[in-house]
Amino acid sequence: MSVEDRERVRLEPASRSAALPMLTGHAVRAFLRNPLAAFFTLAFPLAFLVIVSTIIGDQTTGHGVPVTQFLVTPFAVFGVAQASFTLVAVDTAVLRESGVLLRLRATPVPPRTVLAARVAASAAIAGVAVLLLTVVGVVAYDVQVVGNKLPAALLTLLLGIACCTALGLALATVTRTVTATQALAQGLLIPLAFVSDVFIVGAELPRPLSVIGSLLPLKHFARAMAETFEPGAGAGFSPGHLAVLVAWTLGGMLIARLRFGWQPRGGAMSRRAAAEVIGPARSSLSAPREPGRGSPAALLGGQISYALLGLRRDPLSVFFAIVFPGLLLALFPSVFGDARVHGLTMAQYLFAGLAAYTVAVTGFVDMPEGVVGARSAGVLKRLLGTPLPFRWYVAGRVCAALIVGLLGVAVLATVGLTFFGVRVDPARLPAVLLAVALGSLCFSALGLAVAALLPAARSLVAVTLGVLLPLCFVSEIFVVGDRPLPGGITAFADVFPVRHLLQALLTATRPDGPGAGFAWGHLAVVAAWAALALVVARVRRSGLT
Template identity: 60%
Template sequence: MSAFFTLVFPLAFLSIVSAVVGNETTGAGVPVAQFLVAPFAVFGVAEATFVMLATDTAGLRERGVLMRLRGTPVPVWTALAARMAAMALVSVAATALLTGVGAGFYGVDVVWRKIPALLLTLAVGIACFSALGLALVAVTRTVLVVQTLTQGLLIPLAFISDVFIVGADLPVWLDRIGSALPLRHFARAMAQTFDPTGGGYGFRPGDLLVMVAWGLLGAILALWRFGWMPRGARPAHATTTPVEAGPAPAVPGLRTIEAGRPTATALLSGQVRYALTSQWRDPLSVFFAVIFPVLLLGLFPVVFGAGEVHGLTAAQYLLPGMTAYAIAVAGYVNMPEDVAQARGRGVLKRLLGGPLALRWYLAGRICTVLVVSALSTVLLCAVAVLFLDVRIDVARLPALAVVLVLGVACFASIGLAAVAVLRSAASLVPVTLGTLLPLSFVSDIFMVGDAPMPGWLAAVGNLFPLKHLSAALLAATSPAGPDPGFAVGHLMVVAAWTAVGLLVVRLRGLYRG
């Protein structure tokens, strides 16, 4: 995951955006890619230092590693310093990789006189976001909270900080938020070092001072509040009380053998409750499947303005795309990760010798995907109708419900197929998320303008189900029309991919681990 978000994702982002918008030359004869390397490098550095360093450090503390190090000859600070140095090397590697690919394939020029400014800006940015990441670890309790807050802060801020969108005409209040935080200053300082048209040596003292101030604030907070002991753990008792022998506790939703075989309803409801409980205890999964699409739906029209996209308002066009993205995250990323981790712990094999069949275990997780996707859909539609002036034809709500169920079945089956093909849970998320994000750009999910997409990219999008699910949702959420909102052709493609996923699961099986 670290390698994907710090190295692969910025590089893929550079390639896709360059292909979508076209690597045209500006009026000064500079290719567009010249101005894309710096912001994507900033995102890679922030992912490595603010997200990955904080998550790794919180994990070490939660597992008790930092506490145990205090009883060894190794100074504890060396563990943190080593991880900070590692993330610094990863940040430099991400910047060098982006620059090399940009120079080799997209005509990006290295402005040699600005290399000292580039190195200084990179060093200040690494120090600043490393300190902020450790400060966040110091004021939080668990690794899940750290992971959710870092990703939940970084990605939305990237849209208003000249990282994902450079030079956007933001509302005053949103522009002030971006100007007050260090990410925009890092992006602008880095952009200056890649700008071949400007004179001088590329130093931006004002932006560097802002980053230094934020870094000092983070370092002070980290030193003041940082703790080496695991937080949130129950204290050990000096004495223990023997537990009297008695009957084993009952499993929720099941009846004992003496009472008879449990009903299908009891089996399914018990597994759904179990899967939902597991889902709600993972705030990062909830954030990306429920909160993140709603944030993008509200943020994109503000950033891009109130213009039209393919003849529709920005919000009307984005609603089905964000709904499709939420379904794909829940069914193709989150649920397969849970199943793969359960397989790694031996849960799926133990089901072979127990009273609970695998089909009920999987049915509970697929129903959970449906519940989460339905919740995301309701929230997205409510925000769109109440705040973004989107109109939804009530007569097409049955079509929306059908598309939702078929979409969940499609991406859940493809996600399970990925579990069946891949052996390791650690390799699953980089594959699923690493394919979903690029496909989101070529499937009209993430808005990149009203210009037509290159033919080969459009063909790639038409091959996979994400674009067809979005198109079916668009038909079901469009304003009133003569048809009931069923895009039969697109739904047939979604159904075909569902059959392919189920076939792979049938042939490969899920017990391999």
């Protein structure tokens, strides 16, 4: 035995004893350094607990129990699923594709310890999410922790974490790339949350959606947790729901064990920002600019093409900008039937609301993410040394955001007109297009301003989503009833462009509205925000490069 082997054997027991807490701590620190993961796991459920509780106020059930008593569990379940399913799946895929898992396997640390550390970290983060929501609910909204059901709550939470973790590992083992894992994790979790008593609690779902939710574990986790917060006698255990969680846990563990691999499967990790600059660099450096070449139209067209190419390589952005709004437009009218919102059918109202969301998320979240990715890769600095003017790069990004926004609106129109009786007067199409174009310019400018102000690229999406999603809620984009918002919330929302873009689109798409559908007052506010953001982005242009 060589000296190195003897030294390794001598150190191995000590290394093993210290490896689990050390690797667990490392995983927790990595989570804290990932603003987007922290946002969806901790900030997102907490923000919506506060918003929904504020809107509901002091409403009670038929038994006199405050409605807020039943709001903690669905948001807690979502936080647990984010930490134990999405985070575990994506984190495992990242470690595998970057070669970290393979290198860890060559260390004295046993492979099972490496996986146990990731599971322990996700469990700790999920526990923090539940504790945070519970404390805020108890302190701010008089939520009661039912003492006689606390053991049931702890057991349900542990089984839910185990189930989500096993399924997250299983998902990571059956996908080849990080991008596919991330897109599938979010693409599965968020739609399922709507049919699993997480985002829509107590509603009568259509039979097919109800069956789908009942077959999958998230609904059983949500209902079992809700039972532990139901005031009254009893132990709070839900044997049927817990049995389903155990079955899915065993299934996920079996798949993970059979398919788990340590070696990268999809080649090198995607370098999207670098790929996006290949086109601009080649087009601008292949030959010096000569009279008649490099026209503004050609420069702009090239930048639009490469910006759209970057979006096509990001399925998660495409999902949230195009697929997700279409799913909501199809789901909400199916669930709530003939409910009306501010004098309109739900489908008619949601068509305008989700069109505003599509435009906002494309311009304010997706577009600046691509710009910041290029900045982090050094692309924008190198671009300054080419014949391509920087303004054409930015113009290409903004136009690409407009194209994607228009595509999303077209998908919404197709779903609404085909299946839910949404009507759009052809004479008002110019008003719709103006609102979409001005909204896209406004939110793209705001996204560029935020990108210029933020030095850290990793925090951008957490900031933009963390601002946009609550604003969409208080601006009544995701509203599903006629109950008015408190006056303070409405006054707050009136300051920002999301609500004004919504009102402009509602005016343009209202079937019985007068005139050509132009809401000039609301459009003026959107234009003012666009001008202010462009000034900030111009002043802070150095922050973009």
